[in-house]
Amino acid sequence: MFQLLVTSGPAQGTRYDLTDGEYVLGRDPSECQIVIKDVPAVSRKHARLIRSGNGYAVEDLKSRNKTYVNDEEGGVEGTRPLRHGDTIRICEVRFTFQADVPLAGPKQPMPVDGAHLAEMSEDDRDSLNSTILKSFPVDVSSSSMGSVRVTASPEVKLAALIEITQNLGRAISLDEVLPQVLKSLFKIFVQADRGFIVLETPDGKLIPRWVRLRREDGHDTIRISRTIIRKVMETKEAILSADAATDDRFEMSQSIADFRIRSMMCAPLLDNEMKPIGALQIDTLNQRQKFQPEDLELLVSAAAQASIAIQNAQMHDAAMRQKEIERDMQLAKDVQRGFLPESRPDLAGYAFFDYYQPAEQVGGDYFDYIPLPDGRVAIVVADVVGHGIAAALLMAKLSAEARFSLYSEPDPGAAITRLNEKLSRLNIQRFVTLICAVLCPKTHKLTIVNAGHMAPLVRRKDGTIEEPGEKVSGLPLGITDAITYEQVETTLNPGETVTLYTDGINEAIDKGGAFYTIDRMRKHARENNHGPDHLGNLIVEDVRRFLAGAVQNDDMCLVCFGRS
Numbered sequence: 001m002f003q004l005l006v007t008s009g010p011a012q013g014t015r016y017d018l019t020d021g022e023y024v025l026g027r028d029p030s031e032c033q034i035v036i037k038d039v040p041a042v043s044r045k046h047a048r049l050i051r052s053g054n055g056y057a058v059e060d061l062k063s064r065n066k067t068y069v070n071d072e073e074g075g076v077e078g079t080r081p082l083r084h085g086d087t088i089r090i091c092e093v094r095f096t097f098q099a100d101v102p103l104a105g106p107k108q109p110m111p112v113d114g115a116h117l118a119e120m121s122e123d124d125r126d127s128l129n130s131t132i133l134k135s136f137p138v139d140v141s142s143s144s145m146g147s148v149r150v151t152a153s154p155e156v157k158l159a160a161l162i163e164i165t166q167n168l169g170r171a172i173s174l175d176e177v178l179p180q181v182l183k184s185l186f187k188i189f190v191q192a193d194r195g196f197i198v199l200e201t202p203d204g205k206l207i208p209r210w211v212r213l214r215r216e217d218g219h220d221t222i223r224i225s226r227t228i229i230r231k232v233m234e235t236k237e238a239i240l241s242a243d244a245a246t247d248d249r250f251e252m253s254q255s256i257a258d259f260r261i262r263s264m265m266c267a268p269l270l271d272n273e274m275k276p277i278g279a280l281q282i283d284t285l286n287q288r289q290k291f292q293p294e295d296l297e298l299l300v301s302a303a304a305q306a307s308i309a310i311q312n313a314q315m316h317d318a319a320m321r322q323k324e325i326e327r328d329m330q331l332a333k334d335v336q337r338g339f340l341p342e343s344r345p346d347l348a349g350y351a352f353f354d355y356y357q358p359a360e361q362v363g364g365d366y367f368d369y370i371p372l373p374d375g376r377v378a379i380v381v382a383d384v385v386g387h388g389i390a391a392a393l394l395m396a397k398l399s400a401e402a403r404f405s406l407y408s409e410p411d412p413g414a415a416i417t418r419l420n421e422k423l424s425r426l427n428i429q430r431f432v433t434l435i436c437a438v439l440c441p442k443t444h445k446l447t448i449v450n451a452g453h454m455a456p457l458v459r460r461k462d463g464t465i466e467e468p469g470e471k472v473s474g475l476p477l478g479i480t481d482a483i484t485y486e487q488v489e490t491t492l493n494p495g496e497t498v499t500l501y502t503d504g505i506n507e508a509i510d511k512g513g514a515f516y517t518i519d520r521m522r523k524h525a526r527e528n529n530h531g532p533d534h535l536g537n538l539i540v541e542d543v544r545r546f547l548a549g550a551v552q553n554d555d556m557c558l559v560c561f562g563r564s
Contacts, residue, residue, distance in 0.1 A: 009093030178210035191289035199278035233276035238267040263290040267303035353536030363555035364391025382434040413487035424481035431476040452476030457499040497562030504554035532560035
């Protein structure tokens with residue numbers, strides 16, 4: 001006689017006696033003789049068993065998720081003959097095929113669920129449990145007190161430990177590692193009713209990360225004794241309790257009584273430096289099926305393997321999070337670049353140069369060329385305090401508000417005053433230094449407003465350097481809205497250039513701790529008479545040589561423009 005035993009899944013423990021020539025397996029009760037319930041991934045007609053000679057064969061019915069025999073790679077193709085002990089896996093449900101076993105019990109399966117058990121007497125439940133357990137390869141032995149103890153056979157335990165090793169070797173995330181551990185342990189400890197894995201968070205909290213119940217339709221809430229978990233983690237020793245209800249080591253005795261826990265085992269999870277990272281606990285409700293010392297040894301072995309897999313999964317998860325952060329940072333970098341000018345102004349008789357390099361992927365420096373309605377162009381350079389994501393977000397806000405303010409107010413001083421009012425109302429405890437130079441290409445007049453920034457370097461035709469607006473510089477933007485910004489005017493003559501910059505350039509620090517300085521920039525500006533493009537490249541290359549491999553400590557922004 002042939003049988004099919006459900007060894008995992010919602011109907012775990014169900015036995016099918018195979019006597020007919022064909023059995024269809026799937027979730028459609030109208031077309032399947034062996035119905036797989038409560039597993040949506042199973043196809044309506046997933047697979048079938050076919051009588052073949054003096055045995056049976058299995059065939060996949062073009063299911064979505066395939067049918068596997070002994071977890072062979074690729075799944076079943078065509079018809080696959082079955083041998084005694086072969087495992088058939090359909091999604092998360094496993095069957096064991098057995099040959100040459102005596103016919104016992106009804107042909108139709110008897111599901112073991114809470115409703116059936118509640119209706120049975122204690123003797124009926126014991127009889128049913130005995131029948132189901134005997135269909136597995138288990139050992140039944142008498143304890144010293146005369147009770148019956150049911151344990152998995154050595155072959156099953158070895159197979160389950162191998163399965164744990166294989167599953168953990170393939171798992172790459174915690175959500176794969178943890179359920180696989182508990183699933184395999186329930187094959188080893190057939191008396192187990194509940195199991196859970198607790199992990200310690202970086203701030204020291206104990207969080208149950210995964211729970212498994214023998215009755216998969218159960219709705220019990222797992223309560224843990226943090227005292228016993230802490231004791232296991234602190235001593236790095238596993239604990240076996242033959243009768244948890246009377247064990248004075250448990251702090252939450254009432255919860256143990258509520259859940260009728262009788263026997264339990266708890267083993268620590270340790271990292272590669274032997275530091276505790278959590279614990280693994282298995283317990284049972286049946287006082288006649290107490291765990292034994294040899295069971296604890298198996299649990300400790302499984303916990304050691306699980307610890308390694310958990311660490312690997314945590315490292316993998318951390319690597320994936322880092323990759324996601326890097327992708328987000330690259331996206332933020334691309335978005336931020338979108339706030340910067342795509343091209344330089346095309347003004348007859350004028351040339352422009354600009355350079356932007358954040359210290360991180362995104363930064364808080366900002367520059368823009370803003371064409372105004374009357375033909376003028378506003379050249380803005382700003383520096384949000386700090387750098388990184390927070391500075392970049394404020395930089396994005398600054399970009400939009402600066403354009404709106406300069407479009408709305410023809411007077412540069414009034415426009416920057418309005419911009420400051422908007423930023424101050426954000427109340428975000430960050431400030432912005434800014435220099436705004438509005439150029440009129442018709443009159444060559446340059447109107448400058450300074451909000452706590454370095455003054456522009458204006459190189460006159462004779463090589464002298466002027467820094468207009470230095471004496472009327474106001475407070476940085478965002479400190480207080482009770483301020484009015486002043487403006488100064490100057491005129492650009494042919495051959496004269498203007499240099500605007502952020503402190504990431506003049507305060508660049510070499511490996512010896514020396515600063516690049518504004519004086520060095522003044523010297524380059526004074527000695528350059530080849531236009532803004534030549535001056536800008538000269539300063540950038542000199543800063544790079546100055547750093548000579550030192551880490552860039554701040555965002556850098558440089559804008560040079562002038563008359564030809």
